[in-house]
Amino acid sequence: MDKEEEAPQIPRRTRRSSTSSWASTSNDVSSVKVNSLEPQTINDLLVGGEPVSLDDLLSNFPGRNSQIREIVHLLGPLNTPMLPLFVYGGASTGKTSIILQLFRHLNRPLVYSSCRTCYNPRILFESILNQLHLHRRSAANGYSNAKRCERPSDFVNFLREALTNAINNLKEKSEKLMSSKTMRGGIGNMIYLVFDNFQLVREWDKSSTILPLLFNLYDMLKMPEVGLIFISNSSPDTFYSNMGYVEPIPVYFPDYVEADIRKILLRNQANPKLYSSFLDVSLRPFFRITRQINELSTAFKPLYEKYCEPLSDKSIVPNEDMKRRLFSHIMLHVSSSLNEIFKVSSLPLSKVESSKETTQKGTPRKLEHCEEVAKLDFHMSTSAKYLLISAFLASRNPATLDASLFDSKGGSDNRKRKRKPSEKVPEKKESLEEELLMKGPGSFPLERLLAIFQCIVSVADDPSDEEEQNGFGLGVEGACGDLMSDVLLQLSSLCNAKFIFKGRSCPIEGSTRYRSSISEDLALKVARSLKFPLSSYLYKRT
Amino acid sequence: MEMKRENHKGKALNLLRSRVCDPKFAFKALYNSPESNYSKLKFMISSSVTEACNNSILLLGPRGSGKISVLELVIRDLLDEYPDSISVIRLSGLLHGDDISAFKEIARQLCMEHQLLFSKSASFDDNSQFMVAMLKECGLAHKTVIFVLDEFDLFAQGKQRLLYSLLDAMQSVTSQAVVVGISCRLDADQLLEKRVRSRFSHRKLLFMPPSMEDSQSLLVHMLTIPVDSSFPRDYAIEFNRKVQNIVEDKRFKETFSNYLNFDSSVKHLLKFLFCAISHMDLKTGFLSLENFKTAFSSINRQPKLECLRNSSILELYILVCMKRLEVKEKSFCNFNSVMKEYKSIHDSFQTSDYYDRNVCLRAFEHLINRELICFADNRGHSLSVEYRPVKLLISSAELNQGLRAYHSCPAILQKLMDREG
Structure with missing residues (x-):
């Protein structure tokens, strides 16, 4: 009946209540020493690095002056309790780095965990407990965690225990410091838990219980020595919860204004005068599109090189006349690169430049252009390319049209194929095109994909055997069974690469449906690399 | 000399911050009248302790209105009064919403309280039997077990096995327990199943947010520093005078009522105070109207x-x-x-x-x-x-x-x- 009866059978899993805190502290310390070769100390909870002064911090983060001061005020002097903070603001506004640098400046222990890397409650709980237990996962302990904990109830118990230990540790330490009177101030008795990327918790499976739990953690722990800081991309009002919570104190990081961005971009420039005149020209138009510093700085890098092109000496201080000259030089590039701002190119700049003229226009390029146009910047096997094209066609064209596009002879009858689509009534086509634009690519069953695949492969192989000679041969003619297994493999790798989406199985037909997600540009590019006349197969383009 | 003065300012700041971060301080001040929920609750629980009877109470009210804090105050007082005849089991619906972890937690806390060995691997059945047995034992020893069920509405989800077995065990003469449910859902008792509801005594205490006047006097109480040996006398007097001046200022009254119109619960007020206190200038060492304005604008945000x-x-x-x-x-x-x-x-x-x-x-x-x-x-x-x-x-x-x-x-x-x- 009583607990004691069953206890002796499983002595290792029982735990005596820790009524006296000093005893548990000493236990903890000894276990840490056993666990890791180089024992971590409470100092490992500090951010580390050279100490920074507040002035340095303020100058390191232009435009964040008031936010830094506000957080410093809210954190308060050493050993003062704090209500939970909710730091929010858009992407790349310096939330995380400011918090971390601030703790480096303040030299106080913090437990940092990002909800992006700790992507489910269990990992989050265990990461926090590991840090608090000064536990480092290593080969010696088999990369195990300090505590195994999945349920929120266990987490709160473990957390309370670990925090009590750590805080007692800190208190002992600061008492020693007080007696020895070292010059540098102690690290205090407070422990701060930082939850970064907190907005991601909303998408977790158990978000409806985890969110209120974390928001109510401060009230639940009832430990004044614990400070909580939530860092989130989205504002507090987007954290809906049907049970409510006492909202933490909001600290808002607005996006940088133009002047701040200027200051930030000017930092670490070799020739600030020149760069500043460059920014005079280019910042304003770009700023109309995006206000995120990371995107702006990547966009400006190639543009600045362009700007400097006419100059022989890049360390020159520009005068008015030169500025004018440079201005007229760069103006063309600014307007064109505005539309390229988010393009990440793996090709050298010059090549992109040459292809830009053709890519500007939305119309599909003619096949004649294909030689000089940029090629695919990734490798793909020929059969995968054909498969991709057939998936694209299957998504694009209505299924009823397949028979007329690819007849039994393998679509070699060009005349018939070309005529059929153009016979359609224009209005109907327009509405279809509209539908395509709205609904997106259609889905198709596997059978249809394979049928189209076989048709286009046989078409492509008919006129010339170039492919085979190059060693990229598919061996279609030879072994059909081989091809099938190969194709299914290719299909799954295309699905994994997200070129083709694999949908849920259709409730009526019972088979899985697929959907191609590539853009027309990419499809044309792929087709061009195979010298495949894709545009003549597309239903809407005649 | 100068150093010492700075010290006092820091100390004042620290004192105010600790007060704000400890909700018990605020609620103690708020509920010291005999008519308050504090006295009622204390009477209810202490009478069941002294008369050795079973009881169940619901504390209802919006979030941040001090249900938990008042209960904690009552429990603390009762523990002082009857140190040997009370043991407290605290559960939260957020953590122990499912029956398995609830029983486990009860067993764990009972073990801790009575210096027993707790087995992590005990089954659900073991734990529930253990609880019933412990209730009986405690009843025989004239020890009242107080179950605090925070987020009570979450316990009412699912099969309510915990509530049923808890309340059912309390039906027997030997047991001696008090169940205190805390919820911000005013209809929390309507969520109960029939078999549970019939075993529940329908005592309810409603917690309302304080009136504007009460809030204001609470604010003064929170911000007034003691005029005794802990601070230099003239500094403390000056500090309290400045606080009084701020509170009487018309502009402050406007800001304050704007703020409380939005949400007048005590926790909300504490948040405001915390922000204002944090912005206190340590050079002068006094609160200013500006601090409150900053706090108001930094809390009241329009995210869209x-x-x-x-x-x-x-x-x-x-x-x-x-x-x-x-x-x-x-x-x-x-x-x-x-x-x-x-x-x-x-x-x-x-x-x-x-x-x-x-x-x-x-x-x-x-x-x-x-x-x-x-x-x-x-x-x-x-x-x-x-x-x-x-x-x-x-x-x-x-x-x-x-x-x-x-x-x-x-x-x-x-x-x-x-x-x-």
Whole structure:
């Protein structure tokens, strides 16, 4: 009946209540020493690095002056309790780095965990407990965690225990410091838990219980020595919860204004005068599109090189006349690169430049252009390319049209194929095109994909055997069974690469449906690399 | 000498911060009258302790109105009064909402309380039998077990096995327990099953947020530092005088009532005080009206308008396009339809901001990240962003206001919005 009866059978899993805190502290310390070769100390909870002064911090983060001061005020002097903070603001506004640098400046222990890397409650709980237990996962302990904990109830118990230990540790330490009177101030008795990327918790499976739990953690722990800081991309009002919570104190990081961005971009420039005149020209138009510093700085890098092109000496201080000259030089590039701002190119700049003229226009390029146009910047096997094209066609064209596009002879009858689509009534086509634009690519069953695949492969192989000679041969003619297994493999790798989406199985037909997600540009590019006349197969383009 | 003065200022700040962070301080001040919930609750629990009977009470009220804190105060007093005849088991619906972990936690706390060995691997049945047995034992030893069930409504989900076995065990003469349920759902007792409800005594205590006058006197109480040996006498007097001055200021009263109109619960008030105290200038060492104003503006935020202020011009264009589509009552809106609208605006007004599709798509994604728009359904994961239906998360009034407040908003956007009315 009583607990004691069953206890002796499983002595290792029982735990005596820790009524006296000093005893548990000493236990903890000894276990840490056993666990890791180089024992971590409470100092490992500090951010580390050279100490920074507040002035340095303020100058390191232009435009964040008031936010830094506000957080410093809210954190308060050493050993003062704090209500939970909710730091929010858009992407790349310096939330995380400011918090971390601030703790480096303040030299106080913090437990940092990002909800992006700790992507489910269990990992989050265990990461926090590991840090608090000064536990480092290593080969010696088999990369195990300090505590195994999945349920929120266990987490709160473990957390309370670990925090009590750590805080007692800190208190002992600061008492020693007080007696020895070292010059540098102690690290205090407070422990701060930082939850970064907190907005991601909303998408977790158990978000409806985890969110209120974390928001109510401060009230639940009832430990004044614990400070909580939530860092989130989205504002507090987007954290809906049907049970409510006492909202933490909001600290808002607005996006940088133009002047701040200027200051930030000017930092670490070799020739600030020149760069500043460059920014005079280019910042304003770009700023109309995006206000995120990371995107702006990547966009400006190639543009600045362009700007400097006419100059022989890049360390020159520009005068008015030169500025004018440079201005007229760069103006063309600014307007064109505005539309390229988010393009990440793996090709050298010059090549992109040459292809830009053709890519500007939305119309599909003619096949004649294909030689000089940029090629695919990734490798793909020929059969995968054909498969991709057939998936694209299957998504694009209505299924009823397949028979007329690819007849039994393998679509070699060009005349018939070309005529059929153009016979359609224009209005109907327009509405279809509209539908395509709205609904997106259609889905198709596997059978249809394979049928189209076989048709286009046989078409492509008919006129010339170039492919085979190059060693990229598919061996279609030879072994059909081989091809099938190969194709299914290719299909799954295309699905994994997200070129083709694999949908849920259709409730009526019972088979899985697929959907191609590539853009027309990419499809044309792929087709061009195979010298495949894709545009003549597309239903809407005649 | 100077150093010492600084010390006092820091100490004052520290004292105020600790007061604000400890809700018990506030509620103790608030509930010292004999008519208060504190006295009622204390009477109820202490009578069941002294008379050795069973009892169940619900504490209901909005979040941050001090249900837990008052209960904690009562429990602390009772533990002082009857140290050997009370043991407290604390559960929270957030943590122990499922029956298995609830029983486990009860067993754990009972073991801890009575210096028994707790077995982690004990089964659900073991734990529930253990609880019933322990209740009996405690009853025989004239020890009252107080069960505090925070977030009571969450215990009422599912089969309510915990509540049933707890209340059922209390029906027997030998046991001696008090169940205190805490919930912010006023209909918490309606959630109970019939078999549970019939075993529950329907005592309810309602916690209401304090009136404006009470809040104000609470504020003064919180901010007044003791005039005794802990602070230099003249400093403390000056400090308290300044606080009094601030409270009597007309502008402060306005800010304060604005703030409390929004939410008058004590926790909300404490948040405000915390912000104000944090901004206290340590050079002067006194609170100022400015501190409270800063606190007010930093807590009362308008996230949607802030988001709008952060948007780039192109993002504003997209928002206006979407709003136009909404007004036209297009049932279905995705990136492509927005782009069509965007193009038509460009065609008819020849705006200078006409960008490539890719650029717009990225701006569109920014808007999704800012949560000014969101996907209308969760189904279309197999579609790429351009095709997924989206909806606006901002009203036209907000958009209008945001556009007007925007620093360099193109005139055409405002015109377009005005036309839509």
